[in-house]
Amino acid sequence: MxxxxxxxxxxxxxxxxxxxxxxxxxxxxxxxxxxxxxxxxxxxxxxxxxxxxxxxxxxxxxxxxxxxxxxxxxxxxxxxxxxxxxxxxxxxxxxxHHPIELLPDVEVAIAALAPSHRLVLITKGDLLDQERKLAQSGLGEMFDAVEIVSHKTPQTYAAIFTRHGDGPEAALMVGNSMRSDVIPPILAGGWGVYVPHGLVWEIEYAEPPLTHPRYRTLASLGSLPELVGWIDGS
Incomplete structure (x- = not known):
């Protein structure tokens, strides 16, 4: 791999x-x-x-x-x-203006992966609001790049992972939306990792690609470093 x-x-x-x-x-x-x-x-x-x-x-x-x-x-x-x-x-x-509340294991996972991998925040939404959230989260300095996009398509991911990395084949995307965070990066040639949040906006619903070899589901971000280590063979 x-x-x-x-x-x-x-x-x-x-x-x-x-x-x-x-x-x-x-x-x-x-x-x-x-x-x-x-x-x-x-x-x-x-x-x-x-x-x-x-x-x-x-x-x-x-x-x-x-x-x-x-x-x-x-x-x-x-x-x-x-x-x-x-x-x-x-x-x-x-x-x-609502305060930011990090989900469990977020800081631990990002801190574990930041020294060995390029980390890119890829999000949709209003530019000012997303910038505010990132600033309040305290995570901003741990990302090598931030991309606030209008749509998350295979072409979007291919361009981002080429611009900030070694192409989609050497990239992994993790998120809570099957439609936006998992399926498009897989179609671009990368890995798609689904971390369920529990609340799903109907517009973001999609069937999971259960049989695809580059699809994984994790209960929380705390398991992400282990998965990345397995893919990398370490």
Whole structure:
């Protein structure tokens, strides 16, 4: 097997908590619109809006808030009170300023791998928000490069792992999204390692490539150094 020289890490829900704040805001959203529609219908309409708007707003909190506002306008037939819009905007501001909480074993895994491998943070989302999270995490200096991208495609990974390493064949990507962090790097020729977070945004769902020789699942990032050592033959 080709030795791994570059390791890519997803950020949200791989290094620190993120999706649970979206879920809490969705709960508040459902409470605000409870007089107009039931929760199941509201969440389905919100998901539809998020899918439509990805091409316009990209990934992240700002696009999420705009999708909530759009959904509120739709389900109320343009009668949504200004006070509800104000509360949705306030919820988005709160999400943008929420303190970063690292997931278990993150610091240990990164510290173990940093001396021997090039580490690259590869994340989607709003540029300013992702930069804020990385700065607050205290992990910034441990990465050799940071790539904040619009989409995670095989071509994206091939370019990043060539730019910051020895190509995708000598690279491994680890993350909590099967659709974005696992399948595309495998298609590019690298390794895809899935670390489940428990909360999965429906848009990021995909079936795992269970039979692919370069696919692995880990219970936590704490097992990543051992896996990399096995691949490298050490």
């Amino acid at each position: 080709t030795r791994i020289t570059t390791i890519g890490f997803d950020a949200d829900d791989t290094l620190w908590h993120n999706e649970r704040f979206f879920r809490l805001t969705q709960d508040h959203f459902a409470e605000l619109l409870a007089d107009y529609t039931d929760r199941a219908t509201l969440m389905a309409r919100l998901l539809d809006a998020e899918r439509r708007n990805l091409g316009h707003y990209g990934f992240g909190i700002k696009g999420f808030v705009l999708s909530m506002i759009e959904t509120a306008i739709e389900v109320t037939e343009e009668r949504v009170p200004a006070s509800v819009i104000a509360q949705l905007l306030a919820a988005g501001q709160e999400m943008l």
